[in-house]
Amino acid sequence: MASIEFLNVTQSFGGNVIIKDLNLKIEDGKFTVLVGPSGCGKTTLLRMIAGLDPQVSGSVLIDGTDVTRIAPGQRGVAMVFQNYAIYPTMSVRENIEFGLKNNKVAKEERTRLVESISSTVGLYEYLDRKPSTLSGGQRQRVALARAMVKKPSVFLMDEPLSNLDAKLRVQMRIELIEMHKKLGSTFVYVTHDQVEAMSMADTIVLMNRGSIQQEAPPEIIYRQPNNLFAAQFIGVPPMNVGELGADGAKFGFRPESAVLTTEPGDKHFSDKGTIITREMLGSETIYQVRSENHSYMIKCTEDLFSVDQQVYVGVDADKLYFFGADENRIAV
Numbered sequence: 001m002a003s004i005e006f007l008n009v010t011q012s013f014g015g016n017v018i019i020k021d022l023n024l025k026i027e028d029g030k031f032t033v034l035v036g037p038s039g040c041g042k043t044t045l046l047r048m049i050a051g052l053d054p055q056v057s058g059s060v061l062i063d064g065t066d067v068t069r070i071a072p073g074q075r076g077v078a079m080v081f082q083n084y085a086i087y088p089t090m091s092v093r094e095n096i097e098f099g100l101k102n103n104k105v106a107k108e109e110r111t112r113l114v115e116s117i118s119s120t121v122g123l124y125e126y127l128d129r130k131p132s133t134l135s136g137g138q139r140q141r142v143a144l145a146r147a148m149v150k151k152p153s154v155f156l157m158d159e160p161l162s163n164l165d166a167k168l169r170v171q172m173r174i175e176l177i178e179m180h181k182k183l184g185s186t187f188v189y190v191t192h193d194q195v196e197a198m199s200m201a202d203t204i205v206l207m208n209r210g211s212i213q214q215e216a217p218p219e220i221i222y223r224q225p226n227n228l229f230a231a232q233f234i235g236v237p238p239m240n241v242g243e244l245g246a247d248g249a250k251f252g253f254r255p256e257s258a259v260l261t262t263e264p265g266d267k268h269f270s271d272k273g274t275i276i277t278r279e280m281l282g283s284e285t286i287y288q289v290r291s292e293n294h295s296y297m298i299k300c301t302e303d304l305f306s307v308d309q310q311v312y313v314g315v316d317a318d319k320l321y322f323f324g325a326d327e328n329r330i331a332v
């Protein structure tokens, strides 16, 4: 196991500064998810940990040791990419065994390790199959097993599930959480999908334009976002946000925090509007409500309203968020 630290790290490509003076500590043995919009620098951080693109300045520490001058293969780090690289002509067993053979691990130990890891990822029965006879999810598991078998203390994953269909992604998310529990190693996982981040992370590192917006467990980011960006990036549908007068301050509330009524209620916040769209999702319904100045997405557990109906949007005082002109949340 190993912690990872970035100390005043700057990275640039062709004169473009991508990351500037970044400081971050990724805890030992935790499942940390780097999340943020495309191009915010997530992969850049991962590649610096792996040693694939050394930083321009600052230090990267693994387990307290500055690894700047340590070659990628010597860092105790394994990386799995979106386009999992497995050899099509080799069996599952040969694919998983490949790195061990290269490291001159003895045959008996290789067999033991391959069988143990293939059980962990649910591939034991498939060891003699060729990748072409496996499903996308099983192939991704081969790539994971190949990385795991070398017992890395740090496991880096860059959008490893993005080529899988929606159902398989959900299943693999659960499997990755279980693998993390079994292995106990430090997982650093990159995604732009906030649902993946929320469902798997012990800690979310939320990034935007090369800087860290917030670093916290999922429920803290959700309930106490540092700023408007965090409030709107985490949560589906995103937080409703509206203007508060001319001074640039804003208010916000989560879609599930409002109640809809046909008569004005006694809530701290109330706005009259019309239902524009209704999306029935089974256990909940999402209504879009347009008032004179705002448009809201409201999530209800009951499906009581129809399009064109006039409603009141009511929110309790303790469910409201406020943001200053600098977009930081104002604690109330």
Ligand code: ATP
Residues within 6 Å of the ligand: 013, 014, 018, 036, 037, 038, 039, 040, 041, 042, 043, 044, 045, 191, 192
């Ligand atoms: P995505 O979710 O789209 O993969 P990301 O957050 O992982 O995005 P990075 O791949 O880290 O983003 O890229 C951050 C920025 O750095 C982008 O603007 C990208 O164009 C730039 N960049 C990354 N690698 C290089 C490189 N080798 N040469 C030039 N620019 C690069």
